[in-house]
Amino acid sequence: MFAEFQGISNYQAYKKVFSDRMMLPHPTDPRRLLGNTQREDFLPFLHPLIKRLPTNANIFDVGAGAGEIVDLALYEATAATISIEEPNPLLINGYKAKVKKYPNLRLGLVHEGSVQDLYRHATLNPLPSAAEAPAKNSQDLVLALQMIYHVTPFEKNDIDPDTEIIDALAFLYETMRPGASLFLVYSDDDTATTALASEWYFEKTNQLSKLANFQKIKQARHRILKSGLIAELLAAKFPHNKPRLTCERTSSWIFGSTLEDMAILCLLGDDELSNDQEFDAGKLSIYLDFVKTHAEKIQLGIERRSIAQNGMYRFFQGQIVLTIEKPCQ
Numbered sequence: 001m002f003a004e005f006q007g008i009s010n011y012q013a014y015k016k017v018f019s020d021r022m023m024l025p026h027p028t029d030p031r032r033l034l035g036n037t038q039r040e041d042f043l044p045f046l047h048p049l050i051k052r053l054p055t056n057a058n059i060f061d062v063g064a065g066a067g068e069i070v071d072l073a074l075y076e077a078t079a080a081t082i083s084i085e086e087p088n089p090l091l092i093n094g095y096k097a098k099v100k101k102y103p104n105l106r107l108g109l110v111h112e113g114s115v116q117d118l119y120r121h122a123t124l125n126p127l128p129s130a131a132e133a134p135a136k137n138s139q140d141l142v143l144a145l146q147m148i149y150h151v152t153p154f155e156k157n158d159i160d161p162d163t164e165i166i167d168a169l170a171f172l173y174e175t176m177r178p179g180a181s182l183f184l185v186y187s188d189d190d191t192a193t194t195a196l197a198s199e200w201y202f203e204k205t206n207q208l209s210k211l212a213n214f215q216k217i218k219q220a221r222h223r224i225l226k227s228g229l230i231a232e233l234l235a236a237k238f239p240h241n242k243p244r245l246t247c248e249r250t251s252s253w254i255f256g257s258t259l260e261d262m263a264i265l266c267l268l269g270d271d272e273l274s275n276d277q278e279f280d281a282g283k284l285s286i287y288l289d290f291v292k293t294h295a296e297k298i299q300l301g302i303e304r305r306s307i308a309q310n311g312m313y314r315f316f317q318g319q320i321v322l323t324i325e326k327p328c329q
């Protein structure tokens, strides 16, 4: 069991979970995915933002992944330059290839590293190479899709998730032109299977300080993002450009072919996969235990609707969709 996860790096493990399972292409519809409905559930909120982009728009995608969003939505821009930030080299190459496919799209700045490199530059030692951020007031659309989990490193002792989230969003907001939008999507910690799985993992492995940090970060996301407080916090920082915010919730599902796949997909909530160290394959039997024990809570079952995923396993993954607009002055 889980043989393909033996003796590989965390980056390679993440690719197997994210690109090879979660983002599995749909067999017939290039605008959907087989591995999850998260994208098709948030696209109705993203499409109008793309439709109203000016020609020669600037788009900034952070925690960009392998660029599936290019095929799902960004290809619709009349003409755009896409700047990306992504630490996993295996994914960033996929993103570059996606952009190349479309004559109306062009690659802008590429930062192979963490988003924190771009705004914590002065305090980082050694300085990350080539960490150039887009200029202030330059972007028409900023995407932060399923990546906000990574702005707080939760293995540290004295984490301050409020500051981490606010600093990341203030940095992104600053890169936006008046009239631009920040589109931020993340899994709803109250209903997402991956969040419940991470808590179970920390409990089972007796990593209680990590568990406490994880819960602290969840509460910060709840307070600052889900409740909409970020609009007031950004308004205080940018009194001449007070943002407008909308918050939506979507019901989403994640799919896999086997029960083992569902355990593997729980790794999506694992924060230890953004480096080149050896992957700890022992984690997977703990997640398999989680999936079996909490089947009812995570709504584990076999898909029975007449959709492409019919016959596949699925679990529930609620989602929060935030749009933050910077008004024209």
Ligand SMILES: C[S@@+](CC[C@H](N)C(=O)[O-])C[C@H]1O[C@@H](n2cnc3c(N)ncnc32)[C@H](O)[C@@H]1O
Pocket: 018, 062, 063, 064, 065, 066, 067, 068, 069, 085, 086, 087, 088, 091, 113, 114, 115, 116, 144, 145, 146, 147, 150, 151, 274
């Ligand atoms: C769930 S994936 C989402 C990818 C993409 N945005 C999408 O929705 O298809 C999260 C991404 O965040 C990246 N990531 C990890 N640590 C990060 C950090 N410190 N800063 C920015 N991105 C990070 C991961 O490598 C991964 O590609």
